[in-house]
Amino acid sequence: MPRYKFIIEYNGSAYHGWQYQENLPTIQGEIESAIFKITQESIRLQVSGRTDAGVHALGQVAHADINKLMDPFRLTYGLNHFLTNKGISILSTETCDTTFHARFSTKARTYLYKIINRRAPLTVDMKLAYHVPLPLDVTSMNEAAKYLIGHHDFTSFRASECQALSPKKTLEQAEFKQSNNLIEFHTRSKSFLHHQVRNMVGTLCLVGVGKWQPKDIQIALLAKNRKAAGPTAPPDGLYLREIIY
Template structure:
């Protein structure tokens, strides 16, 4: 059975997350239903990561096995036709080897978190950012973020229902960008690691927001990390500002990134 890698973009608002659910709309379920319109099912696809309800993706990666050989462009076009009107699209498609796996072949994941700083309600960016009504000190947040880079026990910053075998992860990058966007000043967090714990990104960003707001000194981030206690974490920020921005592979089936 030929296997295809799919690069997928979606707006997370109408979905109960990536993972298929019996009684709720999910991204996985939507794509599997679209595949069922192309070839008799059932179809089961695998993804590089399971995003939570409300989380978006710029470049999620999944793979599917089909009964016949498809032209990649025609496969992506056919899937997009059957995915309408849901806010999910296959932006690239490529044939891959039978042993290539969207999750297990991945060498890294990148996340983006957008935080909008303005008092007036967001309109154009509604559902796409976390909005706070106050300005944040980006330099203080960078000073706090320094404590998080590298290999650590991230027990403080993972969900109590996280199923990972170990809380030890290596955070390769946590870059904080200030941006004067057309809709207002933003802070954008860019995170990169081989893999992440459940709710890790939202826990880190929520904690750093407290630093930027002046409620925490930067060194308290280190104390929270060392506590290895979920109670030491700052508030977990909402999902709508979070995006799965990309997945890395030794041999990227979609070619080199721009």
């Protein structure tokens, strides 16, 4: 049975996250429904990393074993036909070895978090970025972010419902880049805890507005207590950017 690997882009605004839920719109549900329309097979997609409600993806990866042998190019075209105007797009499809697993073969994941830093409310970026009206000091935020890079216990940045076996992760990148009022946070790790990126961004914004000093991030990290860190930034600004295999 051929295994297909899909690279997927989506606007998460209208969805209750990636994971299939009966009677609720989800990305997984929409794609599995499109696959059924083409193949008449009820398959379950395996994904690299589930995303929460409102979170977007520029390069999500999923795989599926489908009985029907199809030209990957035609399969992409057919899926996108059934996904028209749903804010979900199959960027590419390829057949792959059955040793490939979208989740377990992942070597690293990168996320982008977009902030628009200005007083006026958002229009074209609404639901696509986090609106922060107070001026952010990106230099301080980058100084603080450096304390998070490396191998740490990230309990302070972990959602209570997180199901990971260990709170220890190795953060390879955590860096803000500014261009006028657009601030982009780039981060990379083999894997992330639930809400980890949004909790890191929410806390780093405390540094950005001057409520915290950069060093306070290290204190929060070492506390290994979610209450020691700052709020969870909204899903709007978060993009699963790339899965590296």
